[in-house]
Structures are given as C-alpha cells and as structure tokens.
Amino acid sequence: MADLIKLTAAETAAKIASGEVTAVEVTEAHLARIEAVDEKVHAYLHVDREGALAQARAVDEKRARGEKLGPLAGVPLALKDIFTTQTMPTTVGSKILEGWIPPYDATLTKRLKDADVVILGKTNMDEFAMGSSTENSAYGPTGNPWDLTKIPGGSGGGSSAALASFQAPLAIGTDTGGSIRQPAAVTGTVGVKPTYGAVSRYGMVAFSSSLDQGGPCARTVLDAALLHEAIAGHDALDSTSIDAPVPPVVEAARNGSVQGMRVGVVKQFRGEGYQAGVVQRFDESVELLKSLGAEIVELDCPSFDLALSAYYLIAPSECSSNLARFDAMRYGLRVGDDGTKSAEEVTALTREAGFGDEVKRRIILGTYALSSGYYDAYYGSAQKVRTLITQDFAKSFEQVDVIVSPTTPTTAFPIGERADDPMAMYLADLCTIPTNLAGNAAMSLPCGLAPEDGLPVGLQIIAPAMKDDRLYQVGAAVEAAFVEKWGHPLLEEAPSL
C-alpha cells in the first residue's frame, strides 16, 4: 500500500483502469497517509473521509459495469479551501467563514467530480489567499515537508505540502500573484498558473478578481497537464472565462522538446535579493536548455521593476471591494449579536474578530487607493503599469517562444522569519507577479536543491496568453533532462516524515 502514495496520477489512473488496484484502495492509502503525517505537516483543514471513499466506490462500480473511465478517474486530489464545496466547509483560511458550508459547488469542483477525481479534503492557505507562506491562515501554519520549520510557500501552502508529503498526487491551487508557483517552487513540486480566464472562477472566493486564476498542482508535468485539461474550458457562469478550445496541454506534456525554440531570459529577474544557490540552479537550467537545443535570448523588460508596486495597489483595491460582503448578515461568523447592538456594530465586531492582520492591512490599503482624489495617483497609475507590463511581454514574445526565470528569489524561509515584515514577504512574488498582471500563463517546476540549504529551487517558464501548451512542452523536456541527470525525481530526496 505504501507504494500507492508514491505513484503519479497518470500511473494511478492506469492501474485503476486496468484493475490492478481499486480506487478505494488508492483512496484508503492516502487517507492512511494523511492520518499518519498530517498532524506534523498540517496541509489539510478538512478531510472528507466518507465523501472520498464514496466517490472512489462509485469509480470502482463504474469500472465493474464496464463503463469507460476518464484519464483521472479514481485519482485523489487535495482541493484548496477557496473553492466552494456543497459537502465540505469552505473557509478560505479565515475565521470569518469558519464552518460555512456553501449551498453550491464551484464550477471547478463540479468538473473534478465529473472527471471522477476523488476529493480527499480542503487544504490550508493564507487567509483569503493573501500571503506567501500560509502563516496568515487563521487555522495555523503548514510545514514544508522538506523541513517542517520552513514555510511551504503561499498562499497555496496546504496544496504544495500535501503533494510533497505524498498526501495526494494532485492538488488545486489559485494564483493571484504567485500562490500556485511559489509554493510549488519551495516544495519541489509542479504548479501552473494558466492563462487568465482558462479555469472558471465561479465558486472560487475572490481576492483580486482581475488577477485570480485557479490551476493545477502536481508532482510531474504530465500530471499537471492531465489536471489542467480536466478543469479548464469555457464556463458560461464566468464572464471572464475564455470561450476557445483548451490548448493541447496533455499532448504537449507527452512530447516534451525545446529543440529550435527561442527561450528568453529577462535581465530584471536577477540581482539584489536573489539567493546565490537559486541563481546558480537557474543558470544551470539555462545551460541545460541550451544543451537541449534551445536558443537563449536576453530580454529587457523595464516595466517589471514596477510590477510589485502596481500589484500591491490593484490587488488590495479589488479585495477591499470583494471582501465588503463579509458583514455578518447572511453567512459565516457573527460576533456581538446579543440583541443590544445595531447591525453596524455587529458587522464591525465581526470583522474585527474575523479578519486577520494581513487581510485588514490590504482592505485599508485598497480602500485608500480607490478613494476619490487618490484614485488616479494609485489605482489609475497601477493600471497604466499593467499596460506597460503587458506591452513588455508582447514585445518579448515577438522574439522568444517562452521566457524562463527563477520562480522565487529565495528558497523556503523559516516559519516566523518574515511574519512581521510584510515588505520582505511581498518580495517572494517578485518574479511571479508580472504574469498575473499581464494575464498570461506560467509554470514552476523543480530545477534542483540550493547548495547552501539543500532546499528546492523552482524554475519558472512563462508563455504567451492562450499558449499554455508551450509550458508543458518545455516543462516536460526540462523535467525529463533533470530526472535523467539526477537519476530520480527530486522529491525522492525529501526526508521521510
């Protein structure tokens, strides 16, 4: 049974389809693993044992009836606690939604169920996806399986930690400024932020609507592609959803190659603040790409230096409006409702008790940035920077097919180190944010361990919007070359828990 948790999603699906194992056995193996290690890791906020087993049984019955199974049928998955689920609580890592069971499933939740993916439970995250370490969760931090005293990245640290500790072969994340890619980088896993609009946001609790994007997390590029295909595609319930066929991501992942491709290296993505070991592994990755037949092109994207500032105006502005609905009137936490207080007082007390510091900080920041008299200077300027970044990407993609960079400037930092220094925390997303602002697609995959601390380093691949398949084509080639070089997948070097 122990082996079942080490399989990739593709292998698991194949074994279930062939009858070598049952979906129930696979699910039970993962539930046992969660039981054994999650007390230490704290990847999950909620485990739906009965629901998962029922879904697994349904898959086995389907197979017994001779029905055709989908490419991920029976494969377990860890769902970030930001997607609504009718049968499980949805807290978004916040006290303000403690115990809330939504009356509807997110489109993504539905698609997972339709694909017969077994949802094991909901994973921990920074409150409302605001953070880069999962320390902002109202339910306590998550440990990095490589070193439990280190952060697993954020906001999707629960999902990345679940993958890296073999508590699920697949996970779902959301990426507003790097919340899929940065956790993937620091845990030695694979995470993809698809093109904005590729995966429906209906039922995904909003942080910053124009930046939020759900996406697949996995331990291999192919698994990520299989999950990508299952969750992407047009949704009439999301006006910003792309109404076009999903790019051929699985085909691309099965045919990895960079032969003859032009790969860009942006000069703004290095320098002060970048850890030496991260830069070293990145430079080796560039050499590797060259050796695989890629042509390397140096790029200058001056607007990227402004990305972080623009992001920290746009995201808080949108969040200040999106989070206004949490007023204790219709759902979630309600504090002070003792019959003596006005609705306004109850709302104030509830928000005071229900929102954490980082959430409050961003609501205040965003409220200020949108105020009349400041709008043009802040929100307005940030939108202009956004346009410049989009233009820099557009110019770059005239010269190259993909861009590569380190995913994050440093490896996983110790839990608590940056908790009181928001600016230091924000720097973790330096390389990931431009992609969110421009709306194009990016992936992070492991490119080795930093020599100085032995922790995983992520390589980011960035593709133009709607060309998500290029991420998988390049990612699969890089992954294969690294595994060949190392003799095994990187995660095999992670300590057993």
Added chain:
Amino acid sequence: MTVTDLVSYEDALASYDPVMGLEVHVELGTKTKMFCGCATTLGADANAQTCPTCLGLPGSLPVVNAIGVESAIKIGLALNCSIAEWCRFARKNYFYPDMPKNFQTSQYDEPIAFDGYLDVQLEDGEVFRVQIERAHMEEDTGKSTHVGGATGRIHGASHSLLDYNRAGIPLIEIVTKPIEGAGERAPEVAKAYVAELRELIKALGVSEARMEMGQMRCDVNLSLRPNGTETFGTRSETKNVNSLRSVERAARFEIQRHAAVLSSGGTIVQETRHFHEEDGSTTAGRIKDNAEDYRYFPEPDLVPVAPARAWVEELRAALPELPRVRRNRLREEWGVTAHDMQSILNAGAVDLIVATIDAGAGSAAARKWWMGELARRANEDGVELSALAITPAQVARVAALVDEGSLNDKLARQTIEGVLAGEGDPDTVVEKRGLKVVSDEGALGAAVDEAIAGNAAIADKIRGGKVAAAGALVGAVMKATRGQADAARVRELILEKLGVEG
C-alpha cells in the same frame, strides 16, 4: 412632522429661478435578473427568487443579461442619445444591509447612452426640450422592512427583515442635464417629463413602468438662484417621488421651501428629502456633502459591453413610433383639440380608442364611448379604464349596432352595462335583454296610430302646424315600445300620418 416655513409660489418665482435635475430609475421587465438567471416575477415569497449570485455569496460571479443591454440601448436611442461603442460596468462601493455584495454593480464614467434629449409637451401644447445627460445600467437592491417601530423607518425599529427577490433586478437610471429656463412652469415640466418618459418606456415595451409598483421611481433635484443670475444654488434631492402628481407637488414644495430659507437669509443644506404624499411636503433626510465617496472602479468580473454598430442601427430602425409623435398624429387624424387630446391621454384612453377604431368603429364613436360612458364607470369604480371588463372589440361592436340602427343611444348604454356586468358580448346582451330597436314598421305604425288616437287634442295641434308638439306623441310611442323604437323614425311616422311636413 416639523412645520416648514414656505413663501407663496408666486412670491418665490418673483425672486428666484428654479433649476431642476431629474433622476429616474426604471425597472426593466426582463424575465430574469441583470446578472443571474433568477426570475423577476412580482409577489413571490420572500427570498424565493435568489441564487448565489444575487445573494452575493462568496465565489459567485455576475453574467450580463443581454436583454437588459438591449433595453438600455433602446431607451438610449429613443432619448436621442449617443450609444457607447465600448463601455464598462463599475462598482459603486457602499454599505447597506439590503445590498448583498455591499457594492452595487452600476456604470460610472462610461454609461451605455449619453447626450440626448426628450421633447415634452405641456398641457397647453407648448413643447419643452429636456436635455438628457446619460442613461446607464445597474442593478436594484433588496428590500428592507423595518419592524417594531412606529414609523416603519429604521429609527426605533426592533429588527429588520430582508428580502433579496428584488436584488439584481435590472435598472436603467436616466439622468437629465440641469433643466433651466422653465421658470414658473418648472413643476409642470417635471411632471410632463416623467409622464412622457413613462409613455416612452411603455411604448418601447421594455417595462410596464408602473410608478405605483415602484417600477419607475423619480428623484427630484432642485435649486434656486436669484433671477438674472447664472450660478446654480445648493440643491436638495427629494427621493422616491412615485407618482406624476407627486413629482409636480414635490418640485413646487421645494421651490417654496428654498425661497423661504433663502429670502430669510438662510442657506440650503445639501441633503436628501423625503416626500410625504399626504400633504405634499418634504422633510430632511441625510446630509449629502460632496465628500461622499463611492470608490468607483471598473467591475473586474464583467467584460466590457461593446454593442456592434450594425446591431444598434437594427434596434434604431425597429423603434416604435414615439408617443408624442403618435399622439400628435392621432390628434390630427381624429380632429380633436390639444386640450381634448390631453384629457384622452390623462384618462389612459389613447390605446383603447386606437384599438376600438382598429376593430372597425369610427373615431368619434370610439372616443365618445371611452371618454363618456366608460370613463364615468371607471371613475365610479375607481379603476383604470383599461381594467374595465369590456374590450375595444366589444365597444366597436356596440358602435356598429348603433350605426346600423339596431340600437339607439339608450339601448347601447344598456348593452354596455350588460357587458360590464359579465352577461356576455354585446350581441348576447342585446339578445338576452331584448334590447333591439323596434324597426318593424307594422308594429311601429300600430303604436303610432294608438298614440294619435289616445291624444287627439295634441294630434290636432300638430295638424294645425304646431310641429313641436310631436315630441309628446314620440314620448308616448317610446313609452309604449319600452324605449326600443328609433325616436327619429317615430317622429317621421307621426308627421307623415298627420299629413304635416317635418
């Protein structure tokens, strides 16, 4: 209620020039809400017509109702507006318990329609052009019911009940530019504008625009400036004035109130005002200084609306004849005075008369019945003309029976009474009640002979040339036939039999 000092309307106008701005909200009659698929039918159980989107549940998203956009464009075109080639929704951020997301999805600096005008006709026929600033799309809020207080307002209430059925119903907000130059006729212009707008909305078929149902709501902004000056004074905003009469009264009251404050050396507070139907007064609401900040920004959950020019032109070409144009055409066709036409309009009889004419009646007969007997009945019963239990086709049939001589005026009224009483269509009523005019010459001749024989003295007078005396004999014949004879024919027969020329 606080007693407000007023000056007389005439005195107010002698010193001050009113400037108005009218904001009208129209609830569209779409089958579903503006941003979700929930039904919009009135009268459903509280919160029965809600879903994650219109309840603003975490994770929910809006999708624009295409019919809502189409209706907005139609209204814009009918108001002679330019239609935006590209525009966005915006979030208007403020807290209110009956607003589920604590922001209203509206439009800010990019309205779908802008820079238009509406010509409105005053009762004496004068046409006043009201300039339109913009028409934009937004969503309605839910409804709060404040329970336990004396006034029904939130102050003093023990708790509030919230019904979100109305939340998300499409609204079009139509805003005028400052209306200047109306002078003493300002209240009349305000009323005529809202009336004209209501007719227009109805003609477009985008809403029933029933003010008493809240489907059309008007805010009256008003300020005064000393006669002969240009700068606008401070305005008050009288909210939710929900009948045509109230619009006129609110404007009038505010002119008198502002004038009283200003002429006693006071200053007008920029505030909202509540209008009171019972005495036509307004009282202070909340202070509205310019610092109110809705933190508008483009709605990131919706894509821009970019109506194709070809589609806009298609909609323009399909616009119905506009109410004022139609009214003037009909007035000419019917040959009535402006004053009579206004009465017909006020009675809500235009469409009924047109339909009656379409069903074959002459225009004079159609007008006569709807504005006479039927208007009287509607008035007695306290209902709209259109709510009477008679159709234009039935009225046309009555008119036809009169024309062919089967009914006289009195019998026709009895027939209509029967139809209104639910006795069936006109022919059935005539049949059942036996109302046909006696046109059998034999029977009529006998009745005339009898009357002459029974009133020999009168008959002699007539023979002697006193033709006017024939009326008495006609009366006797009508009595004998229980009114079912054609009085004119009876008179002819009497004169004929007595050998006198009529």
